[in-house]
Amino acid sequence: MLPLISVQPLPEKTCPNQSGLPEQIRVSTGTAIVLELLKGKLDAEPTTAYLMTYKMGKCTANCGFCPQARGSKSNTELLSRVSWPTFPTASVLRALGTVARQGKIKRVCIQALNYPSVFVHLEALVKEIKKQAAVPVSVSCQPLNAVNIERLAKAGVDRLGIALDAATEALFDKVKGKDADSTYSWEKQFSLLNQAIAIFGKGNVSTHLIVGLGETEKEAAQIIQKCVDMSVLPALFAFTPIRGTRLESNPPPPLESYRRVQLSRFLMVKGSVRYENMHFDDEDKITSFGIASHELKQLIEDGTPFLTSGCPDCNRPFYNEKPSGPIYNYPRKTSQEEIEKIKKQLKLC
Numbered sequence: 001m002l003p004l005i006s007v008q009p010l011p012e013k014t015c016p017n018q019s020g021l022p023e024q025i026r027v028s029t030g031t032a033i034v035l036e037l038l039k040g041k042l043d044a045e046p047t048t049a050y051l052m053t054y055k056m057g058k059c060t061a062n063c064g065f066c067p068q069a070r071g072s073k074s075n076t077e078l079l080s081r082v083s084w085p086t087f088p089t090a091s092v093l094r095a096l097g098t099v100a101r102q103g104k105i106k107r108v109c110i111q112a113l114n115y116p117s118v119f120v121h122l123e124a125l126v127k128e129i130k131k132q133a134a135v136p137v138s139v140s141c142q143p144l145n146a147v148n149i150e151r152l153a154k155a156g157v158d159r160l161g162i163a164l165d166a167a168t169e170a171l172f173d174k175v176k177g178k179d180a181d182s183t184y185s186w187e188k189q190f191s192l193l194n195q196a197i198a199i200f201g202k203g204n205v206s207t208h209l210i211v212g213l214g215e216t217e218k219e220a221a222q223i224i225q226k227c228v229d230m231s232v233l234p235a236l237f238a239f240t241p242i243r244g245t246r247l248e249s250n251p252p253p254p255l256e257s258y259r260r261v262q263l264s265r266f267l268m269v270k271g272s273v274r275y276e277n278m279h280f281d282d283e284d285k286i287t288s289f290g291i292a293s294h295e296l297k298q299l300i301e302d303g304t305p306f307l308t309s310g311c312p313d314c315n316r317p318f319y320n321e322k323p324s325g326p327i328y329n330y331p332r333k334t335s336q337e338e339i340e341k342i343k344k345q346l347k348l349c
Helices: 029-034 089-101 118-132 146-155 169-176 186-200 217-229 255-269 293-302 336-345
Strands: 024-027 048-053 086-088 107-111 137-140 159-161 205-211 232-238 286-288
Touching (some): 024 029, 024 089, 029 048, 048 118, 089 118, 118 137, 118 146, 146 159, 146 186, 186 205, 205 255, 217 255, 217 286, 255 286, 255 336, 293 336
Parallel strands (some): 048 107, 107 137, 159 205, 205 232
């Protein structure tokens, strides 16, 4: 349950000193509660602190699903369905140091908008976070080139995320590339991912895939396997329609379909199966995961495949769903009742 609290932004300032540290930063509501910047009750506390770079106005990109997109009419405090109020950066950093020492936060993840001074801000933020908190830092951004990737690595970033979002080139172009009046390109994203691997090392680069943009389950499985083969960790999100975005009228993915893709992703990331060993029907829906039925049932009973996927210690509570459900990504260990629901969704009981 999120608090009914409105936080007013500070006057529009972004880079007031030579260090490059921005005066303000956005913080997800759940993170702000854990940091005691807001009061409220949480159904599940985030184990990663989620921050977002602050700028006046919107991102220069134009992704059709994103409230921060240049052409979006959504509230500027939103990213997916989560509200990200603005706080003084110094207050956030002090609070981060405190909760990190208490063991409440195990990672910091910075979501970066696109604007000219963003890498100056990111460098300064990461360096200061490292002074305040002995936790790993992930950054999700559009690095543009190898020089910016190097800058982030030298600043102390532990993991770099470069989002694909779409499962195919055609969907990519439609949702966030040339057909969306944006500069992103499918080929360039893969080039950047490969450059990031060369700089950060295998296993330290991530990407985001949004299920429900119009891909088939087969196409989702194909791109997951491609990422795994590149040593890029794919994190799954469920498409969430947000009022004011270009895709606001599109529906979220069917839960049954998301569960199959979610399970396939877990198996491929763990190296238990490969896409080539899976089977699909005439509608490209997954009919077999290429694993013995008793092993599959054991995994489902454990519930781990259905937890939030992403960087280590990322649970991203209710990013795609209301706490009342339906739940796409569980932010904590699943109950037996939830396992039974999952089994029904997968038609295993």
